[in-house]
Amino acid sequence: MTIDIHTHIGQSIYGYGQRPHELIARMDRLAIERAVVCPVQPIDYHLEPANDEVAAAVNEHPDRLLGFCRVDPRRGERAVEELRRAVSQLGLSGLFLHPWEEGYSVNDEKVVRVVGVAGELGVPVMIAAGYPWYSHPLQVADLARRFPRQKFLMTHGGQLNISGLAQQDAMTALSECPNILIEVSGVYRQDFIEGVVQGLGGERVLFGSNSPQMHQEFELERIHSVKVTAQARERILAYNARELLDIPD
Amino acid sequence: MREIIDSHTHVDMNEAFGWFDPPESILELMDEAGIAKAVIMTYADAPATGKHPLEYIAGAVKQYPDRLIGFARMNPFYGERSSRLLEEALTDLRFKGLKIHQESITAVPYNPAVLELVRVAARHRAPVLFHTGDEAMSLPLQVARCARAAPEATIIMAHCGGYFHADEAIAVAEEYDNLMIDTSAIPYPDKLAEAVRRLGPQRVLFGSDGPGCNPALELRKLELAGLSERDMDLLLWENMASLLDRVKHD
Numbered sequence: 001m002t003i004d005i006h007t008h009i010g011q012s013i014y015g016y017g018q019r020p021h022e023l024i025a026r027m028d029r030l031a032i033e034r035a036v037v038c039p040v041q042p043i044d045y046h047l048e049p050a051n052d053e054v055a056a057a058v059n060e061h062p063d064r065l066l067g068f069c070r071v072d073p074r075r076g077e078r079a080v081e082e083l084r085r086a087v088s089q090l091g092l093s094g095l096f097l098h099p100w101e102e103g104y105s106v107n108d109e110k111v112v113r114v115v116g117v118a119g120e121l122g123v124p125v126m127i128a129a130g131y132p133w134y135s136h137p138l139q140v141a142d143l144a145r146r147f148p149r150q151k152f153l154m155t156h157g158g159q160l161n162i163s164g165l166a167q168q169d170a171m172t173a174l175s176e177c178p179n180i181l182i183e184v185s186g187v188y189r190q191d192f193i194e195g196v197v198q199g200l201g202g203e204r205v206l207f208g209s210n211s212p213q214m215h216q217e218f219e220l221e222r223i224h225s226v227k228v229t230a231q232a233r234e235r236i237l238a239y240n241a242r243e244l245l246d247i248p249d
Numbered sequence: 250m251r252e253i254i255d256s257h258t259h260v261d262m263n264e265a266f267g268w269f270d271p272p273e274s275i276l277e278l279m280d281e282a283g284i285a286k287a288v289i290m291t292y293a294d295a296p297a298t299g300k301h302p303l304e305y306i307a308g309a310v311k312q313y314p315d316r317l318i319g320f321a322r323m324n325p326f327y328g329e330r331s332s333r334l335l336e337e338a339l340t341d342l343r344f345k346g347l348k349i350h351q352e353s354i355t356a357v358p359y360n361p362a363v364l365e366l367v368r369v370a371a372r373h374r375a376p377v378l379f380h381t382g383d384e385a386m387s388l389p390l391q392v393a394r395c396a397r398a399a400p401e402a403t404i405i406m407a408h409c410g411g412y413f414h415a416d417e418a419i420a421v422a423e424e425y426d427n428l429m430i431d432t433s434a435i436p437y438p439d440k441l442a443e444a445v446r447r448l449g450p451q452r453v454l455f456g457s458d459g460p461g462c463n464p465a466l467e468l469r470k471l472e473l474a475g476l477s478e479r480d481m482d483l484l485l486w487e488n489m490a491s492l493l494d495r496v497k498h499d
Contacts, residue, residue, distance in 0.1 A: 132383075162411040162434050163352055163382040164266065164461075186412065186436035189461035191268075215438050218473050225466040 001249075003241040004035040004216065006126065006155055006183050006208030009057055010050055012040035014101065018212040020057040024064055026211070030220055033238075034063075034247065036208075038096040038126070039070040047071060048082055055090035066245060068094040068126055072102045073110040080117050087121045093245055094124045100131035107142040115143065119150045124244055126153040126183075130160030130170070137166060141173035144180050151244060152180045155210060157187040157196070167192055174200055181240065183208030185219045193226050202232030206240045251482065254489040255279065255287040255464055257378065257407055257433045257456030260309050260317070261302070263292040272309040274460040276316060282465035288456075288489070289317050290348045290378075294324035295334055303334065307342045318493060320346040320378060324354045325362035332369050339373040345496045346370065348378045351386035358386075359394035367395060371402035374495040378431070379404060381418055383411040393421035396428050403492060405429045405454060415440045422448050431456035432484070438473040450480040454488050 004027070011017035017040060027035060037057060039050030047070050054067040069086030071079040086092045095118045099106045106127055118125050127143075129135040137158035144152045158173055158180075159166035167188070174180055174196060183206045184193050196205055209219035223236055241247065258275045261268065272289070279287055289309060291302040306319040321338040325331045338344040347370040349363060356363050358379055370377050379392050389410050396404050409430040410418030415437060422428040422444075430448070432441050433456035445453050457467035471484065 160412050161383070162408050163350075163380065163384055163387065165352065165384065167266075188434060189458075190463045190466065191461045214436055215473060218436065218438055218470055221469050222466055225463045225469075 001238040001242075002030075002032045002207065002220070003238045003247065004032050004209050004211070005153065005206045005241045006185060007035045007037050007211045007216070008040045008213065009037045010040040010042055010053055013043045013045070014041065014213075016040070016213045020061065020065070023211065024061060026216055027064065030217055032216075032220070034066065036066045036068055036094070036245070038068045041098065041101045051082065051086045051090060051092065055086070055092060058092070066247070067092040068096040070096045070098065071114060073097070073108065073114045074102065074104050076110060076113070079110075079114050083114060083117055084121065087123055094126060096126045096128075098128040099134035100128055104134065105139060106135045107139045111143060112146060115147055115150065119147055124151040124153060126155065129154035129158045130156040130166060137170040137173040140180065141177050144173075144177040148179055150179060152177075153206065153244075154180055154182045155185060155208060157182045157184045157192060159188060159192070160186060162188050164188055171195070171199070174204060181206060181244070184222065185210040185214045187222075190222070190226050194228060197226075197228045197232050202228065202235040203240055205236045206244070207237050251485060253282075253284045253455065253468070253485045255284050255457050255459065256405070256454040256489045257431050258287045258289050258459045258464075259292055259461070260289040260306060261291040261293060266292055268292055268461065270460050272313060272317060276313065278460050278464050279316065282468055284464055286316055286318060287459070288320055288346065290320040290322045294322050294350065294353055296324070296327055296330065303338050303342060303344070306344070310343065319344040320348045322348040322350065323366055325356065325360070325366045326354065331362070332365060335366055335369045339370065339375055339496065340498060343498050344375070345493050346376045346378060350380045352380065352382070352384050356386065358392045359398055364395060364398055367399045367402045367404070371399060376403040376405055376492045378407055380408070381406040381410050381414065382408055383413045387411070389414050389418040389421045392428070393425055396421070396425040400427055403427055403429065405431055407431050407456065408433055408458070409435045409441065409444060411435065415444075419444050419447055422452060428452070429454060429488075432471060433458035433467060434462050438470050441471065442474040442476065445474070445476055445480055445484070450476070450483040451488055453484050455484045
């Protein structure tokens with residue numbers, strides 16, 4: 001089984017977008033059974049209807065898609081209310097934060113408030129990570145250490161840095177915070193992924209593509225090209241996601 | 250089978266980064282990916298302390314002369330010594346190009362000391378590879394100023410601008426004919442297809458940034474970009490082969 005832990009549907013104000021049926025068609029072609037879908041930042045800025053759209057897609061394809069909601073913590077209690085609505089009423093399975101696109105630091109007090117509620121609701125938190133200034137791996141670690149029982153998923157291995165300058169910080173964040181997992185779309189250097197698997201264990205790494213901003217097929221091939229044991233690859237491709245989200249076999 | 254030159258790989262034992270890549274690391278991956286030759290460079294800048302980066306590369310090339318081609322990765326802030334070392338590398342040591350990593354040397358590409366080395370390389374008709382990786386001194390607009398100041402130099406922007414500056418890299422390459430891009434590490438196959446379309450296939454080079462990045466995966470990326478067979482011939486072999494041919498040692 002293959003599960004893509006990080007995809008988006010909708011038309012983003014940043015110019016990328018895909019519809020649920022386009023995603024599903026590609027998943028069929030690539031033999032990806034399930035995917036987590038998150039909202040984009042929509043052209044009209046409103047995340048609530050985007051969360052509704054994600055829920056509708058999940059309801060239409062319950063055996064293929066799981067949904068994470070997206071909120072903007074700068075909205076304070078409105079963000080908290082939306083998170084509660086999305087999980088309790090819409091039935092979404094996690095919280096997705098994009099500090100770079102929305103424009104806030106991930107270790108800001110307003111984020112702490114929202115993440116505390118995710119903890120109450122018992123859902124994981126995925127953070128678009130590795131972006132300079134806003135979601136650097138040590139900023140994610142600064143947030144994660146306050147919630148030791150909360151699972152966090154850093155996208156892009158926490159180090160969207162093509163000079164490799166954030167690798168040491170990403171490894172430090174992962175070493176110090178066992179509650180941080182990574183997905184590895186776009187990640188710089190295969191040997192970073194191999195190093196995490198060898199040093200910290202295959203249970204810390206998940207396949208995610210960040211489709212459509214990144215290329216789902218290429219990202220899947222990235223996982224197949226990593227030199228790890230067959231068992232670790234199975235974990236990365238599906239088992240870790242199943243464990244995180246209680247997905248049946 | 251198509252012959253392939255990988256235009257951007259590393260051979261070094263670098264304690265600072267914890268990247269230990271002897272020549273055999275990249276050779277093994279080249280064999281797996283069916284890559285005949287690779288341009289190699291260190292992670293450290295000559296003249297650095299400890300094991301001399303230029304000697305290390307020259308030694309690897311001497312050991313595997315049919316497979317490896319040396320680029321000199323240099324720090325320009327040693328005055329005359331830097332220029333002299335580069336001259337020596339491009340003649341006696343049979344290097345074929347210059348690599349500048351601006352974050353490593355803390356200088357923008359149009360810094361006068363960098364320009365001095367770029368001009369030395371150009372006198373030997375050797376290409377210059379700049380890191381373009383989103384950081385403060387690795388931006389395409391800065392490389393463009395170098396390209397303008399040294400129009401006689403052939404300048405390659407590694408990683409096609411990186412995660413956030415691919416559009417800018419393509420735009421400045423459209424403006425300056427002496428700029429090229431390499432395809433290494435950037436995770437956007439569609440953006441590379443756009444670069445080939447806008448710049449022409451003669452100005453794009455296949456590079457993997459191996460062995461850290463997997464050359465087979467980097468090749469697969471070009472397949473996913475949907476390039477024509479003719480474009481692939483140029484990117485994978487002909488473009489780099491003709492750049493290397495221009496550097497004469499004898």
